[in-house]
Amino acid sequence: MHPSLGYPPTSSATGLQQKPALHHREITLTGKKGQRIHDIWKRDSDTAARCIAEEKEYSKQRWDKSHLGPDFKEGDQVLVSTLNFKNLKGHKKMRDSFVGHFTITNLSGKNAVEVKLTEELKTQYSQ
Incomplete structure (x- = not known):
C-alpha cells in the first residue's frame, strides 16, 4: 500500500x-x-x-x-513543480521544472502542503 x-x-x-x-x-x-x-x-x-x-x-x-511517506513540517523549504503553471513565460522545454525554495505555511494532509508563492506564480490560482 x-x-x-x-x-x-x-x-x-x-x-x-x-x-x-x-x-x-x-x-x-x-x-x-x-x-x-x-x-x-x-x-x-x-x-x-x-x-x-x-x-x-x-x-x-x-x-x-x-518507500517512506513524506515528513514535511511547517517552516520547511520545498521546491514547487512548474508542470501545471500556464502563466510562465518562455518555451515549455526551456523553463525550469521546479522553482523555489518556498516555505511551507500549512499542512493540508500527508501529501498536500500550502506554500507562500511569489507574485508571478500566485496568479495561477487566483483567477
Whole structure:
C-alpha cells in the first residue's frame, strides 16, 4: 500500500483497480481420464494462486522497505513543480521544472502542503 494514497502504486500508475481472480465453474468429467484432467487442473490452479499470493507479498515487502511517506513540517523549504503553471513565460522545454525554495505555511494532509508563492506564480490560482 502506498502510505499517502491508501492503495497499491500500480493502481495509481495505471488507473486500474486490481480485481480478484475469477473462479471457474466446476466441470463435470467422467471416467479416469476426466478425473486425471480435473486433478491436474486443480493442482495447477492451486499452484498459480499460491505463486500469485507469494509474489504479491514479496512486492509489498519490497515497496514498503524502500518507500517512506513524506515528513514535511511547517517552516520547511520545498521546491514547487512548474508542470501545471500556464502563466510562465518562455518555451515549455526551456523553463525550469521546479522553482523555489518556498516555505511551507500549512499542512493540508500527508501529501498536500500550502506554500507562500511569489507574485508571478500566485496568479495561477487566483483567477
